Amino acid sequence: MAVSLKRTPLYQEHLSLGARMVPFAGWEMPLQYTGIIEEHHAVRREAGLFDISHMARIFVTGPAAFDLLQRTVTRDLSRVEIGQSAYALACNEEGGILDDLYVYHSGPEEYVVIGNAANRDRDFGWLAAQKRAGEPVEVIDRSDELGMVAFQGPKAPALLQSIVETDILSIPRHGCGYVDILGYRCFIGRTGYTGEDGFEVLVPVEGAVALWRRILNLDVRPCGLGARDTLRLEAALMLYGNDIDLTTNPYEAGLGWVVNLDKGPFIGRDVLAAIKARGASRRLVCFEMFERGDIARPGYPIYHDGREVGRVTSGGPSPTLGKNIGMGYVPVDLAVVGTRLDIKIRDRFGPAQVVRRPFYRSPSLGG
Amino acid sequence: MIPEDRKYTREHEWVKVENGVAVVGITDYAQRELGDVVFVNLPAAGTRVKQFERFGEIESVKAVSDLYAPVSGEVIEVNPRLGSEPELVNRSPYEEGWMLRVRLEDPAELDNLLTAEEYRQHIGEG
Numbered sequence: 001m002a003v004s005l006k007r008t009p010l011y012q013e014h015l016s017l018g019a020r021m022v023p024f025a026g027w028e029m030p031l032q033y034t035g036i037i038e039e040h041h042a043v044r045r046e047a048g049l050f051d052i053s054h055m056a057r058i059f060v061t062g063p064a065a066f067d068l069l070q071r072t073v074t075r076d077l078s079r080v081e082i083g084q085s086a087y088a089l090a091c092n093e094e095g096g097i098l099d100d101l102y103v104y105h106s107g108p109e110e111y112v113v114i115g116n117a118a119n120r121d122r123d124f125g126w127l128a129a130q131k132r133a134g135e136p137v138e139v140i141d142r143s144d145e146l147g148m149v150a151f152q153g154p155k156a157p158a159l160l161q162s163i164v165e166t167d168i169l170s171i172p173r174h175g176c177g178y179v180d181i182l183g184y185r186c187f188i189g190r191t192g193y194t195g196e197d198g199f200e201v202l203v204p205v206e207g208a209v210a211l212w213r214r215i216l217n218l219d220v221r222p223c224g225l226g227a228r229d230t231l232r233l234e235a236a237l238m239l240y241g242n243d244i245d246l247t248t249n250p251y252e253a254g255l256g257w258v259v260n261l262d263k264g265p266f267i268g269r270d271v272l273a274a275i276k277a278r279g280a281s282r283r284l285v286c287f288e289m290f291e292r293g294d295i296a297r298p299g300y301p302i303y304h305d306g307r308e309v310g311r312v313t314s315g316g317p318s319p320t321l322g323k324n325i326g327m328g329y330v331p332v333d334l335a336v337v338g339t340r341l342d343i344k345i346r347d348r349f350g351p352a353q354v355v356r357r358p359f360y361r362s363p364s365l366g367g
Numbered sequence: 368m369i370p371e372d373r374k375y376t377r378e379h380e381w382v383k384v385e386n387g388v389a390v391v392g393i394t395d396y397a398q399r400e401l402g403d404v405v406f407v408n409l410p411a412a413g414t415r416v417k418q419f420e421r422f423g424e425i426e427s428v429k430a431v432s433d434l435y436a437p438v439s440g441e442v443i444e445v446n447p448r449l450g451s452e453p454e455l456v457n458r459s460p461y462e463e464g465w466m467l468r469v470r471l472e473d474p475a476e477l478d479n480l481l482t483a484e485e486y487r488q489h490i491g492e493g
Contacts, residue, residue, distance in 0.1 A: 019403075035457070036428045037403045225404065226429060293406045295426045317405045317428055346424075346431070 001094050008053035009147045009208040017222055021259035025118035027054040029225050036226035040319040043194050043231055044362070047153030047225035049215050056120035057143045057202065058113040063136035065109050072130045073103060074250065074272070076263035080105045085174045085189050089250055089258050090115075090126060095255070095275055096246035099123050100238055104176045112134060112176075112187060112202070116240045130267075135310055138154030148210025151215055152198035152223075152231075154364035157190070159218045160199055168199070175366065182210050193228060195235025197364035233325065234318050236286055236358030242298055243284060243313040243327055252280040252329065254357065282310065283335035287352040289324040289343065296326035296343045303342040303349065304334055312343060318359060325359050326352070369394070370461055374437065374477055375486035376419070381461065382437035382480065384471060389438045392465040393425070393456065396490045401427040403457040407449045409434075409466055414442045416469060418476050422464070425456070436474045440469040 014021060019030035030051065032039060042048045060069055070077050075088035085104040089097055099119040104112040115123040120143060128139040151160055161169050164181050168188065171177065178188035184207035192198045201209045216222060229239070238244045244253050250272065251259075261273050273328040289296060296315030301308045315326025330341070337356055342349040361367025369375075373383035379397035383390045398404065406426040416422040418434035421436040446465050448455055456464040481489060 018400075032402060035403045038406075056464075130459060293408050293426070295406065297430065297431065317426075319428075 005330060006054070008051055009205045010051045010053060010149075010212050011264060013209060013212055015224075018115060019222070019224060022225070024114070024225055025054060025198045027117060029054060030222070032224040036224070036230060037319045039221060039223040039227035040230050041182060042221040043196055043223060043227060044320050045153070045218075047151065047156040047159055047198070048227065049212070049219050050150040050152065050223050050228055051147075051212070052150050052200070053147045053208065054116060055143070055148055056115035056123050056141070057146055057148065058111040058115065058124055059142050060111045060127065060137060061140070062137040064135045065111050068127070068130050068137045068139070069103060069111055069113070070134070070263070071266045074259040074268070075100065075103065077103065077105070077111075077259035078263065083171075083175055083177050085176050085191060087258055089255060090123065090249070091272065092246065092270055093271065095249045095268045095271035097240075097244045097248055097250065098126060098246065100240055100244060100255075102189070102191060104187070106121075106176060106178070106187060114200075118241060120227075145205060147203045147205055147211070148200065148227075148234065149203070149208075149215070150192050150194070150198065150200045151220070151266055152194040152196045154197055154362070155156070159215070159220065160188075160201075162218065163172040163214055182207060182214055184211070185210075193237055194231035195358065195360060195365065196231070196362050198296060230319055231326070232314060233314050233316060234306075234320055234358065234360040236327065236339045239314055246330075248282070248284075249275050249280070251275055253280050253284045254352065259274045279332070281332060282329045283332050284313065284327055284329050285335045285339075285354045286325065286327055286357045287341055287343075288321075288359070289326070290351045290353050292324070292352070294343065294352075295324045295341055296328075296345070296350070296352065301344040302328050302330060303344060304330070304340070307335060308344075309341075315343075319345045320360055346351045369483045369487050369492075371483045373461075374482060376435055376480060377489060378433075378435045379490075380435055380437045382477070384474070384477065387471055388443065388464050389440060389469040389471045391437060391467040391469060393434070393447050393460055394486070394490075395402045395460045396492075398406075398457045398460045398464070401425065401430070401432060403428045404453045407456060407466065409445045409449070410442055412442050412444055414441065416467070418440060418479065420431035434466070436469070437480055438469060438471055438473075440472040442467050443470055444468040
């Protein structure tokens with residue numbers, strides 16, 4: 001079978017930097033440049049730059065942009081002013097999670113919705129389908145017109161400020177706005193998927209390479225999807241397709257805070273309200289392994305008292321903590337810090353215990 | 368660079384025989400494919416390993432892989448440094464990152480293995 005993978009505007013840059021390229025959600029993406037652990041530490045200690053041009057970037061514009069999104073996503077967007085953003089979920093009528101999204105209130109009558117690469121077409125179709133006849137709103141997939149990088153780490157904001165003329169350091173966490181960078185009109189958000197301070201930058205495709213090179217020239221390390229995954233896991237951020245999907249609901253995933261049932265009608269609200277009232281039967285927990293040689297991987301069965309109680313959804317070594325960590329769904333009565341679990345690692349069991357979520361809080365985010 | 372002084376398995380282990388003792392490790396190609404090695408699970412000294420059978424596992428950040436014995440024999444020594452420095456497998460796969468010393472039982476088994484040239488072709492660098 002010949003699978004043709006898509007390439008981001010930075011593809012040639014990755015090759016010339018010697019990146020190891022891998023298929024990811026239909027894209028040919030850099031897994032690592034020098035090594036996952038080195039790249040991971042760079043982001044925790046200083047700064048690192050990721051190509052995330054594979055992400056879905058959908059613009060919702062027009063007088064009814066707010067109305068359309070407010071009845072589609074779980075978060076109350078009436079509290080999200082221009083220049084602010086919010087993590088949100090798109091759920092279906094059954095309360096299953098279609099995608100986790102970042103919704104940026106980018107300007108008057110304009111929102112930028114960032115979704116997962118694997119869900120791009122579905123996200124676009126879902127949002128477009130919510131438009132009512134004659135409603136003054138447009139849903140536009142601009143993913144192909146824009147490059148996107150994530151510049152993350154405690155030093156990233158000051159370094160980005162050094163190449164931007166307008167003040168960006170006063171942008172608060174989750175703030176956003178349009179700024180000129182290297183002569184290109186960019187949209188930036190003080191957000192990310194690493195558990196560190198930093199910015200995500202949307203740049204017109206023709207400026208992507210210039211921006212990428214300019215930031216790397218600040219003595220910044222390029223980082224791949226491998227480090228992106230270890231960083232987000234330490235911060236216990238969800239990976240769609242692993243930790244959450246159509247079969248999981250927000251409450252069991254610990255994302256109840258993203259669901260504002262009192263905001264008025266939105267897709268899935270009735271079912272979600274019922275789930276909340278009933279109480280979730282299982283919970284996504286964070287666990288750590290006791291032994292260095294025991295590494296939990298997605299799909300490994302979770303046992304308690306000799307019986308299988310769930311599956312690992314994400315897991316691996318934590319370079320920052322020097323421990324092996326993971327997440328998985330277990331019955332609510334076991335979702336208590338300190339509960340002993342046994343992870344079935346191939347032909348043996350590795351002891352683990354439930355720990356507080358997240359695993360790691362960065363000082364750069366006041367942790 | 369694939370050293371000429373040893374033989375190889377299709378699963379990317381190498382074996383170098385010195386005075387009847389077989390030193391075993393994984394190739395540079397293998398360590399690059401694995402990425403950062405974080406743990407190597409090896410049998411204790413005294414264990415008997417069998418040619419082409421699983422003798423341990425190697426964990427990188429991204430994945431776990433089996434290790435296969437290039438020859439049969441008793442494990443005499445396990446690289447004591449790998450416990451605290453598994454990254455030696457990445458840094459020096461052919462020297463400091465060795466894994467086992469095995470008392471070679473049957474030198475004829477070496478004929479079942481690939482030469483450096485054959486291994487080079489096997490990984491497509493021929």
